[in-house]
Amino acid sequence: MIEVSHLSKTFGAFRALNDVSLRIPDGKLVALLGPSGSGKTTLLRILAGLDHADSGHVHLNGLNAANLQTRDRRVGFVFQHYALFRHMSVAENVAFGLKVRKGANKLTKAEIADRVARLLDLVHLSGLAPRYPSQLSGGQRQRVALARALAVEPRLLLLDEPFGALDAQVRKDLRRWLRQLHDDMGLTSVFVTHDQEEALELADEVVVMSKGRIEQIGSPADIYDNPASPFVFQFLGNANRLDATIRDGIAHVAHWRTAATGLADGKGIAFIRPHEIDIDPHGRDATIRHHVVLGPTVRLDLRLDGDVHAEAVIDRDSHARLRLEPGQQVGLTARRIVVFAQD
Amino acid sequence: MAASKPKVIPGFSVTLGVTLAYLSLVVLIPLAALIAKAAGMSATQWLATLGDSRVLASFRLSFGGAAIAASVNGVFGLLVAWVLVRYRFPGRKIIDALIDLPFALPTAVAGIALTALYAPNGWIGHLLPFKVAFTPLGAIIAMIFIGLPFVVRTIEPVLQDVDRELEEAATSLGASRSQTFVRVILPAIAPALLTGISLAFARAVGEYGSIIFIAGNLPGFSEIAPLLIVTKLEQYDYVGATAIACLMLAASFALLLAINLLQKWNRQRRGAAS
Amino acid sequence: MNRDPLLIRWLLIALAIGFLLLFLALPLAAVLTEALRKGVLAYWHSLGGDDTLASIRLTLIVAAIAVPLNMVFGLTASWAIAKFDFAGKAWLVSLIDLPFSVSPVISGLIYVLLFGAQGILGPWLIAHDLKIIFAIPGIVLATLFVTFPFVARELIPLMEEQGRDEEEAALTLGAGGFRTFWAVTLPNVKWGLLYGVLLCNARAMGEFGAVSVVSGHIRGLTNTMPLHVEILYNEYDFVGAFAVASLLALLALVTLVAKTALAWWHRAELGATAGH
Numbered sequence: 052m053i054e055v056s057h058l059s060k061t062f063g064a065f066r067a068l069n070d071v072s073l074r075i076p077d078g079k080l081v082a083l084l085g086p087s088g089s090g091k092t093t094l095l096r097i098l099a100g101l102d103h104a105d106s107g108h109v110h111l112n113g114l115n116a117a118n119l120q121t122r123d124r125r126v127g128f129v130f131q132h133y134a135l136f137r138h139m140s141v142a143e144n145v146a147f148g149l150k151v152r153k154g155a156n157k158l159t160k161a162e163i164a165d166r167v168a169r170l171l172d173l174v175h176l177s178g179l180a181p182r183y184p185s186q187l188s189g190g191q192r193q194r195v196a197l198a199r200a201l202a203v204e205p206r207l208l209l210l211d212e213p214f215g216a217l218d219a220q221v222r223k224d225l226r227r228w229l230r231q232l233h234d235d236m237g238l239t240s241v242f243v244t245h246d247q248e249e250a251l252e253l254a255d256e257v258v259v260m261s262k263g264r265i266e267q268i269g270s271p272a273d274i275y276d277n278p279a280s281p282f283v284f285q286f287l288g289n290a291n292r293l294d295a296t297i298r299d300g301i302a303h304v305a306h307w308r309t310a311a312t313g314l315a316d317g318k319g320i321a322f323i324r325p326h327e328i329d330i331d332p333h334g335r336d337a338t339i340r341h342h343v344v345l346g347p348t349v350r351l352d353l354r355l356d357g358d359v360h361a362e363a364v365i366d367r368d369s370h371a372r373l374r375l376e377p378g379q380q381v382g383l384t385a386r387r388i389v390v391f392a393q394d
Numbered sequence: 395m396a397a398s399k400p401k402v403i404p405g406f407s408v409t410l411g412v413t414l415a416y417l418s419l420v421v422l423i424p425l426a427a428l429i430a431k432a433a434g435m436s437a438t439q440w441l442a443t444l445g446d447s448r449v450l451a452s453f454r455l456s457f458g459g460a461a462i463a464a465s466v467n468g469v470f471g472l473l474v475a476w477v478l479v480r481y482r483f484p485g486r487k488i489i490d491a492l493i494d495l496p497f498a499l500p501t502a503v504a505g506i507a508l509t510a511l512y513a514p515n516g517w518i519g520h521l522l523p524f525k526v527a528f529t530p531l532g533a534i535i536a537m538i539f540i541g542l543p544f545v546v547r548t549i550e551p552v553l554q555d556v557d558r559e560l561e562e563a564a565t566s567l568g569a570s571r572s573q574t575f576v577r578v579i580l581p582a583i584a585p586a587l588l589t590g591i592s593l594a595f596a597r598a599v600g601e602y603g604s605i606i607f608i609a610g611n612l613p614g615f616s617e618i619a620p621l622l623i624v625t626k627l628e629q630y631d632y633v634g635a636t637a638i639a640c641l642m643l644a645a646s647f648a649l650l651l652a653i654n655l656l657q658k659w660n661r662q663r664r665g666a667a668s
Numbered sequence: 669m670n671r672d673p674l675l676i677r678w679l680l681i682a683l684a685i686g687f688l689l690l691f692l693a694l695p696l697a698a699v700l701t702e703a704l705r706k707g708v709l710a711y712w713h714s715l716g717g718d719d720t721l722a723s724i725r726l727t728l729i730v731a732a733i734a735v736p737l738n739m740v741f742g743l744t745a746s747w748a749i750a751k752f753d754f755a756g757k758a759w760l761v762s763l764i765d766l767p768f769s770v771s772p773v774i775s776g777l778i779y780v781l782l783f784g785a786q787g788i789l790g791p792w793l794i795a796h797d798l799k800i801i802f803a804i805p806g807i808v809l810a811t812l813f814v815t816f817p818f819v820a821r822e823l824i825p826l827m828e829e830q831g832r833d834e835e836e837a838a839l840t841l842g843a844g845g846f847r848t849f850w851a852v853t854l855p856n857v858k859w860g861l862l863y864g865v866l867l868c869n870a871r872a873m874g875e876f877g878a879v880s881v882v883s884g885h886i887r888g889l890t891n892t893m894p895l896h897v898e899i900l901y902n903e904y905d906f907v908g909a910f911a912v913a914s915l916l917a918l919l920a921l922v923t924l925v926a927k928t929a930l931a932w933w934h935r936a937e938l939g940a941t942a943g944h
Contacts, residue, residue: 099840100402100839100840101402101836101839101840102402103402120839121402121836121839121840122839122840122841122842122843122844123842124840126840127840128836128837128840130833130836130837132833134833134834134836134837135834135837136834136837136838136851136852137834137856138855138856139855147838147841147843147851148841148842148843151838151841151842151843151844151847151851152842199837199841200840200841202841203841203842401752402836402839403751403752403832403835403836403839403845403848404844404845404848405747405748405751405845405849406748406751406752406754408744409744409745409747409748410748410752410754412741412744413741413744413745413748413749413760414760416741416744417745417760417763417764420809420812420813420816421763421766421767421813421816422763423782424778424779424781424782424809424813425766425770425778427778427781427782427787427788428774428777428778428781430788431781431788470684470687473680473683473684473687474684474687474688476680476684477680477681477683477684477685478684480672481672481677481680481681483681487928489685489688491924491925491927491928492688492692492693492924493688493692494924494927495692495696495920495924496692497867497870498867498870498874498919498920498921498923498924498927499695499696499874499916499917499920500873500874500875500876500893500894500897500913500916500919500920501772501874501876501877501894502874502876502894502895502897502898502913502916503699503874503894503897503913503916503917503920504695506699506702506897506901506909506910506913507695507696507698507699507702507913508695508698510698510699510702510910511694511695511698517694517698518690518694538691539691539692539695542691542692571672596769599771600769600770600771600772600773600774601771601772602771602772602773602876602877602880603772603876603877603880603894607898607901620771620772620773620774620877621773623773623774623777623881624773624880624881627777627780627881630786632780632781632784632786635777636777636781639771639773639774639777642771642774643770643771643774646769646770646771647769649769650762650766650769654762
C-alpha cells in the first residue's frame, strides 16, 4: 500500500505538484495520465526517492519514505529513455542490482548468473545476454530495463512513459506483455503516460493529472463514463465542445435539451463524443460539409444552426446505407451529452 | 551556494567542498596575493613603473604584436580550416592532427626551433633580405605559431555546420561564388572567427617561452611585457613586477569577458541555424 | 562534395599546406636536425649528462605529482558541477578556466608574491625553515596552476551531456555513491578522462614560463627539462639544448598521436569539446 498525502513541489516558479493525495492498494496497476507538465513524472520520481517534495508525505507499506533512501526503498524504476549502463552488456546490466548487494543478502556468482538467466528468459532476451545496449532495438532495450528493475525483486515497479519511445506495433505487444507480467508476478505497478488509450487499456486504476493537481481517480470505465471535469472529458478522447445555456435544470445545447440537474442557471459547456451522435438522413438539424474516410469509420464535418461546427463518426456500412453526401441536410441525435458549469 | 534540499545523488557537499577548497588554494588565494600586493601600492609607485618608456615599449610590442599575429592567424586560420573542412586530399587527417602541435609542443622548444629557422644564418633567415630573429618581427612569428590552433579549432565545427542548402539557395538566387562567401558564409562564421582571433590574441599577449629566444629582448625594441616582469623580479623590484602583471591581468580578464560574450553570440548563431 | 573550381581548390590547399609546413612542420624538423647536427654519438652523449638526467628526473616527478592531483580535482569538480544544480555554477565553471587566461609568467609571479622571501608568507616560511620558491614545491605549485583546468574542462561538458539517468538508475538498484561512481560514471567518462590527462601531462612536462619564475634555475636541483633547454641554449651548447628539446618534441608528438587516436576511435565518448 502506498499512501501519498498533500505532496507539493515547485521547480523555481513552476508548480509541479500542488497538494496531491493518493492511495495505491497492493497488486494494482495504476496509470498516472496527463499532458506534459502535469506533474505525473515528478510524482513518480518522488515515489522512487529520486526527487524530494517540498511538503507532504509518502508512506510505503506504512513506513515514512522520508526516512528511506532511494537504494533502500526496493523500488524498481524503468526510465523513459531506459538509462541502461552503456558500457555494460545486457547480462551485466541485469546483474548490477544483485552485485551491489551487501551483507547477509549478498548472492554468490552462481546465484546471480542463475537469476540473470531466468530474468532474461522472462523478458525473452536470453540470446542477447552478451550484447551491449547500443546493439539493441528500442523494444529490446525496454525489456532489458524492465529485467534490470525486476532483478532486485521490487515491492513497487515504477515506469516513466514506458512505451513513449517505441513505434506503434512494438508498443501494442509490449503493453499486453507488461499487463501479463504484472499479474504473474503480483507486483504493485505505477506507470506514467500521456496516452489515454494506453492508460485505459492497461490500468486497473487511472489517475488523471493536470497542472500539478489530480483531476480524477477511478477505473478506466468510470472515468470514461463519468468524467469529473471538462479537462478529463477532453483528455480522454475526441469531443465536440459546444456552448450550453442552463435554465431551470435543463441545458440547451444547439437544438438539443438535456437534464442538467444541480447546475445553476447561466452559461455552461457541453461535450458530445463524435461516435455518440446518430445520423437521420431525413432530418434538418445540420448540413454535412465534408466527409473523410478513416479506415473502418467515416468522419462527418457538420454545420449546425448558428454556424456551430461539430464532428460525428459513423461506421462505413451506415455511411453507405444512408447514402450521405456533402451539402446534404441531416437530423442529429446525441446519445449522450455531458454538461458542466462554465468555469 | 549549497541548496537547502537534500540531494538524491550522493556526494554533493563533499565534491563541491573539495572543488572549492582546491580552487581556492591553487588559484584564488595566489591570485589574491597579487591583488593584495597591488592594493598596497601608492600612485607614485604605479606611475613610476607604468610611465617608464621601457615598460611602455614592452606593452606596445606585446599588445601590438599580438594584434598583428592574431590578424595573420585570422586570415590563415580561416584558410586552413576551410581547406580542412571542405576539401578532401591525401594527408588531410595528418595535417588536421598537426594543427594542435603548438598546444602540445613546449614553448621553449618552439622558441629555439623558430630561432634556428629565422636567425640570419638559419634555414629561412638566410633566404630573407631583412632580419627576423632578434627583432619585433621575430616575436610576431612566435606569436603566430602559438596562436594558430585557436583560430582553426574554433572555426572548424562552425564551418562544418554551415548549411550546404544555404549556399545552394544563395547560388540559385543568382549570387556569385564571392557574393555567397561574403554574404552567406562569412556572416555565419563571423562570431567563431572573432572568438578564435580573440583567443589567439589573448594567448599571444601573455606568451613568454617561445618569444624570448627569437626576439632578442633588446630593451625598448624587442622586449615583451612578460619578460619585463621576470627582469623586475630578478632585480627584486616586486612593485614593478606587480604593476605590470596587474595591468596584464586586467587586460586578460577584459578579453575573457569579451570572449565569453562572443561565444554566447556564436552559440546563438549556431542554435538559430540548426 | 563541393563545386569550387579545381584551380581554386588546389590553390587554396597549396597555400594552406605551405603555411602549415612553414609554421608547424619546419620547426619540428629543425629540432631534430639541430639535435643531430654533430651526429648520433654527440646526441646520446649530451643526453647522458648528469644535469640533463636530473632535469628529466625532476620533470617526471613534477608531472607525477601535478597530474594525479589535477585529475582527482577534475573528477570531483565535474561530479559536483554535472550531477547537481546549484546557484553560482556558471561562475564556478568560469573560475576553473581562469588559469588558461593568465600569462604563465604571472602564474609564477603570484606564488613568488605569496611564498617568496619578500612575500606575504615569506617571513613565516623562513622562520620555520621551509623553502617553496626556488625549490621543488614552488615548481609543483606553478605547474598545478597552469595545468589546473585541463581535466575538469574535458569532463564537465562530457558528464553534463551524459545526464544523471544512469546514476539514478544505479541508486534505485541499491548501489551507493562510491559504487555508482566506480561502476557507472567512471567507465562512461574514461576516454574523456584519458584525453584530459594526456593534455594535462603534456603541459605539465612542457611548462616553461611559470616554472621559470619560481625555479631559481639551480642546475641539477630545480631545473626541469624546458628550463634546462634554456640554460644549455644560452651557454651555446646547441646540440645539448636541441637534444633535450627533441625529447620534449617527442613527448608532444606522442601526445598528438594518442589524442588523435582517441578522437578517432572514441569520438562519441569524448563529448562535444574533443578535438580542441
